[in-house]
Amino acid sequence: MGSKNISMAVIRRLPKYHRYLGELLDKDIHRISSKELSEIIGFTASQIRQDLNNFGGFGQQGYGYNVEALHNEIGKILGLDRKYNAILIGAGNLGQAIANYSGFRKAGFEVKALFDANPKMIGLKIRDFEVLDSEEIEKYVEEHNIDIAILCIPKNGAQDTVNRLVSVGIKGIWNFAPIDLEVPKDVIVENVNLTESLFTLSYLMKESEEEL
Incomplete structure (x- = not known):
């Protein structure tokens, strides 16, 4: 899905996701649920799922999110894999x-x-x-x-x-x-x-x- 179809409000939340996920990796945390992520970031779990669903399915039912994979994927969405x-x-x-x-x-x-x-x-x-x-x-x-x-x-x-x-x-x-x-x-x-x-x-x- 192209970014033109995604609201700027969602796009402007992505750097915050990326930052918090990076901090989780620094703490050696590799799996997290949307509920746990919501308690850390301050967005509702529903909001987090809706935001991330704009870019594809990253979470797994009963497992949550792979922190490293999600951090990397959001980095790519933000273009941080480029120079x-x-x-x-x-x-x-x-x-x-x-x-x-x-x-x-x-x-x-x-x-x-x-x-x-x-x-x-x-x-x-x-x-x-x-x-x-x-x-x-x-x-x-x-x-x-x-x-x-x-x-x-x-x-x-x-x-x-x-x-x-x-x-x-x-x-x-x-x-x-x-x-x-x-x-x-x-x-x-x-x-x-x-x-x-x-x-x-x-x-x-x-x-x-x-x-x-």
Whole structure:
């Protein structure tokens, strides 16, 4: 079944399944029922079964789920069995924090280079990267088979940067810039808006206080 037939709500739950199953493997747990999994993750057992049934039958009646097999299958569904080359644009505080995150490589995402437009940043060493001039983005992408761009730049100029990335074949953008980007239909954008997330937290805290 193609992912276009599956709701984004289900797809966005898959990384959580993958994470918890990995933690179970670390604890040497190799079999689990949907009921036991629901107690760990917080979704109902019915929800778990419905979600996983979108991708085929993984469980066995009276046995439950093989944790390792399910972890591997969800990894494949998420595309984690593939390798992606990425560049990071924006060497400010957020960009540096992301560049220093060690989890990318484990998940198959290889950050190859870090770019910035600020002359004071160009040439600095951040982790294993020497910050490159943003003017070199197109040439670098074409020469190094880059799949994904991670955008950690201000709103101003973000769309122009994306237009440049699209022109040299970038098909995936992880966007931390506070802007809704316009891209062709064959380009995937995943937006991470930190402010909107913080505002959501503020709302939920306010609602909780008003219920007391």
